[in-house]
Amino acid sequence: MLSVFTSEIPVEQISNADAVSSSENIVPVEEPEAVLSPFSLDALAARSYGEGELRIEYAWHNYEDFTRYYITYDSDGLNIHGFVNIPKGMGPFPVVIALHGYIPPSEYETLDYSTRYADSIARNGYIVLHPNLRNFPPSDSPGHTRDYHGGYTIDVLNLLAHVSELAGEEGIFENADLTRLGIWGHSLGGGVAMRVASLLDEVKAAVLYGAVSQRYSNSSAGFPIFDLENSQAAFSVHHGTEDETISVESSRTLCRQLEDMGKTPECFFYEGQPHTFLRQGQADPLFIQRTVEFYDRYLK
DSSP states (O other), X not given: OOOOOOOOOOGGGOOHHHHTSOGGGOOOOOOOOXXXXXXXXXXXXXXXXXXXXXXXXXXXXXXSSEEEEEEEEEETTEEEEEEEEEESSSOOEEEEEEEOOOOOTTTOOSSOTTHHHHHHHHHTTOEEEEEOOTTSTTSOOOOOOSSTTHXXXXXXXXXXXXXXHHTTSSSTTTTEEEEEEEEEEETHHHHHHHHHHHHOTTEEEEEEESOOOSSOOHHHHTSOOOOGGGOOOEEXXXXXXXXXXXXXXXXXXXXXXXXXXXXXXXXXXXXXXXSSOOSSSSHHHHHHHHHHHHHHHHHO
16 A cells, blocks of 8 residues: 555666675665654554543533533544533434534534434434534634644544443443444535445444535555445435535545445435425435434444
């Protein structure tokens, strides 16, 4: 997967004098080490996660079917905020990570549009982890770099490592079953979900909603950032036909790519819907219904 560069001298350039030179004058040519991008799949897979801790700050909202908790956690020296929805009942419960899309940081709120999706999934018996990714307040912001969603991916993997340590122990994650792991991502979050699904065999089901799926590729990055062919996840792709932010053709292309890999994604295209589906009408509740049915099929 990695390139190794070697230095060779063409035979025709070696003179007779060179040929009879003492071996003492021959200086071996050292091969430079290949530089591994810290944001490639190889580098992300090789490193460790979960340093620091996850803090359950307080119980935020108590509903009939689940309780929402406000959390913060450490991710490579950053303080990441977010919430967790814990279903009521005995469990054990499958776990779904819900990843929001891009909203200008000045407008972003922890309980933003993606909350309704996280809540709907939790009501159906899933623990839902919803981080505010780095650069989205009040999470820390190290600044944007061209890392192909690498920093956001690291935030997700650190969160999962923290939850894995707490699973089965007394507390809100006592009934978390990480062997039944799903991921949900909208827009930017969909691109991050693709990276996580490429890295973790534990991800069994991935919902991609208006996902940033074609902006980056292994060839454009110069190193592996996706490996959906070897992913163990089932894929459910959703996109509005009137999306002016991410073209619907990107998801049509993704579906063809997955089929070419021998996978059988389910792909739904919603007539007249924009990038984030309108709350009035039938498209949004239909999308939620299909999401829950998909997770039930692969995680329960």
